[in-house]
Amino acid sequence: MRIATWNINSxxxxxxxxxxxxxxxxxxxVCLQELKCATDxxxxxxxxxxxxxxxxxxNGRWNGVAILSRVGLADVVRDLPAQPEFEGVIEPRAIGAxxxxxxxxxxxxxxxxxxxxPHFQYKLEWLARLRDTAASEVAVAGDVPLxxxxxxxxxxxxxxxxxxxxxxxxxxxxxxxxxTLTALAQVGLVEVVPRPLKYDIAYTFWDYRQLAFPKNRGxxxxxxxxxxxFATRVTDAWVDRDARKGKxxxxxxxxxxxxxx
DNA sequence: ATGCCCTATGATATAGGA
Numbered sequence: 001m002r003i004a005t006w007n008i009n010s011x012x013x014x015x016x017x018x019x020x021x022x023x024x025x026x027x028x029x030v031c032l033q034e035l036k037c038a039t040d041x042x043x044x045x046x047x048x049x050x051x052x053x054x055x056x057x058x059n060g061r062w063n064g065v066a067i068l069s070r071v072g073l074a075d076v077v078r079d080l081p082a083q084p085e086f087e088g089v090i091e092p093r094a095i096g097a098x099x100x101x102x103x104x105x106x107x108x109x110x111x112x113x114x115x116x117x118p119h120f121q122y123k124l125e126w127l128a129r130l131r132d133t134a135a136s137e138v139a140v141a142g143d144v145p146l147x148x149x150x151x152x153x154x155x156x157x158x159x160x161x162x163x164x165x166x167x168x169x170x171x172x173x174x175x176x177x178x179x180t181l182t183a184l185a186q187v188g189l190v191e192v193v194p195r196p197l198k199y200d201i202a203y204t205f206w207d208y209r210q211l212a213f214p215k216n217r218g219x220x221x222x223x224x225x226x227x228x229x230f231a232t233r234v235t236d237a238w239v240d241r242d243a244r245k246g247k248x249x250x251x252x253x254x255x256x257x258x259x260x261x
Numbered sequence: 262a263t264g265c266c267c268t269a270t271g272a273t274a275t276a277g278g279a
Contacts, residue, residue: 111277211264244263
């Protein structure tokens with residue numbers, strides 16, 4: 001089974017890219033983030049014509065997550081239990097479903113903006129509630145493979161950004177953020193790390209500005225944390241860097257994980 | 262070649278992204 005996660009940066013604006021990518025890569029399950037449209041506006045008919053069911057959770061201009069599957073889509077849950085609000089709103093940043101016997105979550109972790117911004121505390125709180133969710137789900141998952149995939153907006157190590165010296169005042173690399181990943185691992189999850197490219201880290205994001213992609217000024221911030229029953233089935237994991245090339249692409253590339261039987 | 266920001270919105274600017 002082939003499972004992917006991709007911050008698509010507007011599912012409506014990216015529809016043709018998405019459909020072509022589904023045909024080329026043939027994933028069984030796709031976790032999408034940053035739909036940037038309301039649930040009703042997600043182009044589920046076009047996605048269905050490509051062979052995929054869709055469970056979406058969006059609310060318009062920002063955020064929005066979905067799970068696409070061609071191997072069944074059951075027990076859909078929207079939002080984390082006790083998911084924190086930002087400015088009075090529980091934002092659409094999490095959706096879970098069971099697809100082909102595997103439980104997956106598609107997550108869009110808050111950005112944080114600046115370390116001193118209230119959004120940063122929101123990010124840490126959100127990740128703490130993710131940890132709580134994972135702790136209770138791992139405890140009852142048994143042999144069912146379970147994974148939390150998505151845009152974590154955290155680079156796990158200094159090597160996961162193109163130049164750590166550029167991040168001295170930035171989010172995504174702070175000890176507080178990285179501690180939330182450690183906490184997530186401590187409930188019984190391991191990170192499924194995509195294999196490196198021949199010449200570099202498998203980054204998953206490159207800014208649109210300042211030739212970041214051609215210069216490979218990237219960040220590895222789209223991550224997958226998995227239980228042992230999931231991780232032991234992983235036969236390969238890679239970043240589909242080709243999806244970032246050319247005009248009109250998302251600024252993120254998909255992470256693709258191959259599960260054996 | 263991988264190429265000089267992008268998206269959605271009460272839009273002719275603005276917020277957010279990371």
